[in-house]
Amino acid sequence: MNGGQPFLIPRQLDVADLLASTGELFTVQESGEESFKGIYYDTFDWRLFAADLRFSRRGRLYFLQNRLGDSLVEAGVGPRRKKLFWWDFPEGELRNLLLPVVEQRALLPQFTLAGRMRRVNLLNKDEKTVVRLVFQEITGQAQEQRFILEPIVLVEPLRGYEKQLQQVRRLLEDAGLSEITDGYDPVAMAQTALSIDPRDTSSKFSVELAYGETVAEAVRDICLHLRSTMLLNVSGTLEDIDSEFLHDLRVSVRRTRSLLSLMKKQLPVEGVKHFQAEFKWLGNVTGPVRDLDVYLLKEQEYRDLLPEELQAGLTLFFKDLSRRRKRALKKLRVHLRSARFIKLLQNWEVFLRGLPEQPDYPQGKRRCRSVADAIISKRMNRILRQGQAITAETPDEMLHELRIEGKKFRYLLEFFRSLFERDAVDEYLKHMKKLQNTLGDFNDLAVQKDMLSRQLQNLEPITRTRLATAAALGGLIVQLHTHQRQVRGRFEETFNAFASEENVQLMEKILAGIDEESSVEN
Amino acid sequence: MKIFAIYSSKGGVGKTAGAVNLSYSAAQCGHRVLLCDLDAQGAASFYFRVRPGKKFNGKKLLQGGLKKFIRASDYERLDLLPAHFSFRNLDLVLAKLEEERRRLALQKLFKPLADEYDVLIMDCPPNLTLLSENIILAADSVVTPVIPTTLSLVALKQLLKLFRKVGAKEKRINAYFSMVEPRKVMHRDMIAQYEQYAIFRKVQIPYLAEVEKMGLHRQPVAAVSPASIAAKQYTSLWLEIWNRSIGG
Incomplete structure (x- = not known):
């Protein structure tokens, strides 16, 4: 799992024969064996995998690597638990890299990979090593299921011995080994062996x-x-x-x-x-x-x-x-x-x-696309109308209503996205997200403020500790209120950006167009 | 990247043994090391079983682009620029360069390697020439083995003279007693007389059969017997020289 070039070894191939055939060009020197065992963690929805990160524990140490096995950060310590969160790791780079990817999700042990590595040096006539081979056999286990990954050999080049490297590569190819050109990723291989499709849990x-x-x-x-x-x-x-x-x-x-x-x-x-x-x-x-x-x-x-x-x-x-x-x-x-x-x-x-x-049920027989067209334009007009009616004096409730309308509208576009030009829909959703974030923040802050105020009213009887809690809640309410006003102040600008001529035209284009992919099939 | 020259105008003082074993120790300590075998005899290259490429020669070396001549050794983090027979003419090649460029030719040559290596060690031929001047100018530190004998000390005095000539600071010299045989009265006397001088390092390398046998094994002593006295002394010497070079 380092700088070498990986080759798949066909199951029927005997490694001893392979080494014997290299013996014609090089002296074969065994340089030791080692074994390793790692428990691989990821979230339920494979967030690390999707971000090309591989996270494993060997003994006390946790390793964060990219898909090719290069370490991204020094191995770190963490608790040995069945379930880990980013906050279980000490402050540092490892934690900083995990946090934005896994967020509040737990890291769960997905499977264990145990392997044996056999190192072989190929020497020239001066008995100088010119190429190193690392044979890897990995077996895996997930709950009760055991599996074996296809064996591989890593060909590690040595600087200045490119010619010999080419000779070895030819030899391996002649013997029926095939290079894994996009790199060796045992985690992806384990997923295949276990018939796991990370998209299934997304x-x-x-x-x-x-x-x-x-x-x-x-x-x-x-x-x-x-x-x-x-x-x-x-x-x-x-x-x-x-x-x-x-x-x-x-x-x-x-x-x-x-x-x-x-x-x-x-x-x-x-x-x-x-x-x-x-x-x-x-x-x-x-x-x-x-x-x-x-x-x-x-x-x-x-x-x-x-x-x-x-x-x-x-x-x-x-x-x-x-x-x-x-x-x-x-x-x-x-x-x-x-x-x-x-x-x-x-x-x-x-x-x-x-x-x-x-x-x-005759409505059910109508073509969905034309129904979707009608509902989408009706809903869009409603949002534009409601949003434009909001001024600095409008009560907060109107913003909450607009938020709910917006959310429904976003769901609507997501439901029927595949019937339209997808890129255009995604583009529109991106603009929408900015408006929804502002409205969402505004609402969250209002809800939080209400909840904290209720808590404050229910703090009885007043003891010393409850007094401290009351002070803290009071402080928070002030902070959230200030923040909420700031968000409200930004509303007009955000809404105008969303209701821009460009965006309206983008939606008109979406509704006028036909989905290219589907229309080819039909 | 710190550049070290293992240099003495006298032959047979343990330069190559020093260069090979100090390079190995440095790599073992975690540094990325390039050992440059500038001696046409190629003893250091021989110890690492590296032959030069066919198209490689001294003139090409000075033309730059030496990266493609570098070979990996059998040891992690340790690479080698192998010697070539034509290195014996390095002086002549240097002499043809303009005065300005000539003295700094090696320094310029090594500059592009600074990203790849932490430590560059030159195994230098035993002479007092233009190449020697270049070496002194290019090196952050000149490491010179001194056998505790009169002749060897003469070589050290020559080195000091050369330093003054090119205007280099004597502080950059790291001398150490090499091939020390404590049973010899002269060795003991010489060491007693000179060891207090600031240019001498504390660690001494005794005369040991293990070092002599390097030619047989064609490996650094510490790679053959990591627990041997020779291996330990070279590592201590490396640490002493390294710490001094980084101002520790």
Whole structure:
């Protein structure tokens, strides 16, 4: 796993024969064997892998490497746990590199790779080493599953002996070995051996709709995808691995509800009503834990907002939040294990699969693309109208409403992205994100302020420690309020950028165009 | 990159043994090392089993672009610029250069290597010529082995004279007693008389069979027997010279 050029060794090839054939050109000198064993960590959704990072533990040390095995930072120490967060590592470069990629996700042991390395020197007639070979055999284990990676040999060049290197390369190629030209990545090989596709656990929404799909088919495809995201995140939520499982579960519920409301005129009213109510219930019962997670994740941020003398007051506050979260999680677990939840997902699947064939449902037969066109332009006009009506004097509630409209609109574009020119949609979403971030910040700050104020009112009886907490909460409320006003001050500028002529034209272009990829097929 | 010249105008004082073993010690200490074998006899190259490329010669060396002549040794972080028979004419080649360029030719030559190596060690031929001047000008430190005998001390005095001639600072000289045989009265007396001088390092290299046998093994002593006295002395000597060169 260093500077050498990797070659795959065919399974039927005997390494002893290979070395015997090199014996005609070089003296073969064994230079020792070593073994290694590493546990490879990544998040549930393989964030490190996607960022071309490989993270493993050997003994006490953690290694962060790129996909070719080059170390990116000196090996560091960390706890030996089944589950690690960036904050479990001491301050330093390793932690700084992990943080922006894994964020609040837990690093989980994905598999163990154990290998044997046999080093062989090839010597010229002066008995000088001219090329080094490193034979690697790696076996892996993930839970109960064992697997063997294809054996490889690394050909390590020595400076000034390029001719000999070429001779060795020819020899290997003649023997049937093939060079791995894009580098040797044992983690990717292990994924292949275990039939893991890192995209399967990604929480990013992406559904492929066919250009000619009907409304019913599109609703079915989108909702089945969201349903599988819900299912994917249930066990991680129950085991409480990290806060993202519940978050992703809730987002897919929210998207589902959003679609049902956006498309309500296109759906069979009676059939959907029940599911709308049930998903609303699911949104409600998963809410309390998420609300608490939001604050718990902000602990450091809150501390940093306060002067040192007020920070101690937050300790009790966060202790109390943790206690409440424990109780809320217990309740949530009951709901997620309930027959009501299991039935909901079962019935939902049956309903969706039967949707295109439902009798007395003519709206479902309409071509989805034309329906999507209409809904998108209607929604866009509504957002532009609402946003333009907002002035410095407009009550905060209007901004909250605009935020919700915006979120629905973003979901809408994401649902039907594959029916349009994707790059143009992505470009539009990028502009939208700036507006949504401002509105989102504004809302988050308002919600946080309210929650802290409620906490403050409920601090009874007043003791010394509660007094300290009250002071800290008061300080935070002031800070959040100032920040919120600043965000509000930026609104007009952000909205005008979003509502620009250019953006409106971009949307018109999106709606006027046909999706190139799909139209070729159809 | 720090440049060290292992130099003495006298032959047979342990220069090549010093260059080979100090290079190895430096690489073992974690430095990226290039050993330049400037001696046409190529003893250092022989010890590392490196032959020069066919197209390589002294003239090409001075024309620059020496990177492509460098060979990896068998040891991590240690590379070698092998000697060539034509190096015996290096003086003549240098003499043809203009006065200005001539004296700094080596220094200029080594500049492009500064990113690749931390330490450059020159194994120098035993003479007192234009090449010697170049070596002194190019080196951050001139390391000179001194056998505790009268003749060897004469060579040291010549070196000091040469330093004055080219206007180099004597502080850059690191002399050490080499091939020391404590049972010899003359060695003991000489050391007693001269060791207090500032140019001498504390570590001495005794006369040892292991060092003599290097020609047989064609490896640095520490690569053959890492625990030997010779290996330990060379490492101590390297550390003493290195720490002094970085002002420690």
